[in-house]
Amino acid sequence: MRILHTMLRVGDLQRSIDFYTRVMGMQLLRTTDRPEQKYSLAFVGYGDEKDGATIELTYNYGVPSYEIGTAFGHIAIAVANAAAACDAVRAAGGNVTREAGPVKGGSTVIAFVQDPDGYKIELIEAKA
Incomplete structure (x- = not known):
């Protein structure tokens, strides 16, 4: 077993892709758009998914922000x-x-x- 990814819900997908690629130096590995289900995904990471964990950025159509909550750390x-x-x-x-x-x-x-x-x-x- 190994960790595949961590999913984060984001309010603006392109803004988050820009942050993780431009600021954090990750690569955009793949994207998926599911208009019927009203969400889009972008996977970012430092290398191929077969070699390491990634971050899944999830944008739910029309949701501009989320509360982080007290359970999530970093x-x-x-x-x-x-x-x-x-x-x-x-x-x-x-x-x-x-x-x-x-x-x-x-x-x-x-x-x-x-x-x-x-x-x-x-x-x-x-x-x-």
């Missing part, structure tokens, strides 16, 4: 350098909500960014 992405990743996100117009630094009570360097729908993304600096 998506985590490994990066080589958390501070440099924050700089790149910021330069691309993204929102850094926690600058790179050690996690409380530990030495792992993390940072947080937020996507246009309010979902948090943790950037975890890979240890050498």
Whole structure:
């Protein structure tokens, strides 16, 4: 078994595709439009779906926003350098909500960014 994808409901599909591809450096892997069922999907990720997990962006026609809720936490992405990743996100117009630094009570360097729908993304600096 392996994790295939995480699904996020988004209020503007193209805005979310732009964020995950342009700001986060993912690739748009595939899209599906289901007008009869009134939704569209876009799968984004860092490589082929057969090799790793992806994010499924789901746009339900006519729904401009969602409440994140208190159960969902965040998506985590490994990066080589958390501070440099924050700089790149910021330069691309993204929102850094926690600058790179050690996690409380530990030495792992993390940072947080937020996507246009309010979902948090943790950037975890890979240890050498």
